[in-house]
Amino acid sequence: MDARRPSIGHAGGRGRGQNDLNAQERSQPAGRGEVRIDIVDVLRGIAASAVVVQHVAESSGLPGLWYLLELAPGVFGVVLFFLISGFVIPLSVRGVSDWRAYALRRVFRIYPLTLFAFALLAALMLLGALPPADAPWYVWLANLLLLQDFVRVPALLGVTWTLPIEFAWYTLFGLSFFLLGRRGLRLLSLAYPIGMVGLIALSLLLEIRLPFGRIGMLYAALIGMQCFRFAGGEIGRREILVSCGVFVGLMMVANWVAFGHFSHPNIKLHHALMPWALASLLFFVALFRIKLASPPSWIGQGLLFLGRISFSVYLLHPIVMGLVHPFAEGLAFIVAVCGLTLPLAWLSFTYIEKPGIEMGRALVRRRRTVAA
Template sequence: MRSIAAASDANHPRLVELDALRGLAALAVALYHFTAEYSDLYGHSVPLWGEVRFGKFGVQLFFAISGFVILMSLERIERAREFVLSRAARLYPAYWTAVVLTFMVVSLFGLPDREFSLQTALVNLTMFHELLRVPHVDTVYWTLTIELSFYLLMFMLAYARALPRIIPIFIVLVALQTLAELAFQAKGMPFVARLASRPHLQFFALGVLAFKQSRGQVSVPSALALVGVCFAHEALVGSIAPLPVFGVVLVLTYALSHGALRWLTWRPLLFMGFISYSFYLVHQNIGYVIIRRLEAAGWRPEAAIAVAFAVGFLLATLITYRVEQPALRGYRQWRRKAQARAAVSPHVA
């Protein structure tokens, strides 16, 4: 793999467009939860002015962004194991905080069908609870299992030094996923077919492709082949998102790879992207508790939703600045010290 010096942040500066897209995706998902999904689950006290049902597909954009960011991160590290440690430092502290907060709020104030035991909450802390068939403390955690699966795949490719061939590898993987789903559907095994589609590789692949295009490291035929197999998956098999969603994500990732989203520099949107991970983790069930309480007290649904957003922003900001960022700084300091010791030890010997 490339060394840190060869792929430094100085050579590849942070793309603010990524934060902007994260912010848009987080807002879309939250609007869906607070309007359409809440209506389906509990029903608002009076009809809303409008529901944002398309917002649920913000997760597909999250997957594509992860494809871009994870490949970019892997090209900046020297050893594959550093990827595991950096991802753990990035994900777990904020996640643990969110699990504890959500469990406490729901346990104290109640939320029908979303109240779980302390044992369930403790297993959730592993982030592998879905694999153990333990329910989510907050249902938004379902995407984390998929993200972890993608991280594992990318770690294996990095460890095998296969990243230079990642585009043809993803062409094969998405094609195999599509064929497997079609085969299981033909055999009357829809559950296994859905299981085969669970990795959502077609959306991660768009992000991977966008990163390689942004570096000028992919040929036009290879790019078209990857887009082709991803489109074939959506057209022939489908997924939890309708086909137009694939088109929107494709356009956004293509624009990202060609620097066409640099106009997305509105500070509130960039800040939303900065806190988006923490916001995503804490907004749903805590927001539902707030909406139920306020609507029961006679508030209009729109006002209750505004308060739920405000509380989500506040909690996410606190978690980002007091938990997530300090954890990342601590990890980076530890890594620098470890690298310094490793550089000195041969001379000492």
């Protein structure tokens, strides 16, 4: 593996993002700065598996799986996804000349597969393979723009609720980095926990329940970014330990406020506290390389494969569940969903997701050529 110190900058000040980009390309000796993409893919595989487990356990009709649902694996998987997203997003600015190129690549990372998922959903509804949504055009438009939660229309593909949060993270990171460089990321890492404290206090004082789960997903991405900065030698051990400790403490309090002090119709307090704690622990253990027994190679290879197709697995497994549900239940339902989701996800990754990513890169290269 290529050993680099993935520092995202040495220059501070407004408009210094390009200087940071130049600095980060320099190869450094192996050590704390080595970027372990394999472990990131393994974590993605675990996260995708956890989300699928949540949904198939809920829909299988097997009463013996209640204990899995009490662990809230879906929440665990989503939190882990956002921790990973924060860790890898600094890598996305390598070779990117400005914020427009960054935005273009981010859009082409998410939207080609998202549009394919909605197109597949619509086609299956038209063919009668899935129940029709009976939704007017503006509901489809809001869902395609990922605005369904903001304009209060039904979600046609429920798992897309996380994508607006992902784009919000891309925006926060991009604004901080391209306006202020490394100093902007430091300010963001200080301002967000302070803002969390303020929101927690406001929620308690005004007796208003705030969506701390979603707000916390952005915080998780921020902590992932901090872990990347630590891995690159940009911040020290003391700062990362303080950042992680404050994150865990604040999210425990925020979840208590959202699901303990207030209530949620579907999520109890332990459904929030336990998966947030476990996802954070797994992420920190994996990236700080605390020595654990290595899993058998076939498990590791399986998780690597799942990690590489994880976005396709995440978006497409609910569609497969809808197809299978009329024909199977119980264990047969679980086996059929997993058996169909994996090849479909591999095909969509190979022929939709990867070409979409490459299209974004090609457009960035074309912009650079025209500008030159």
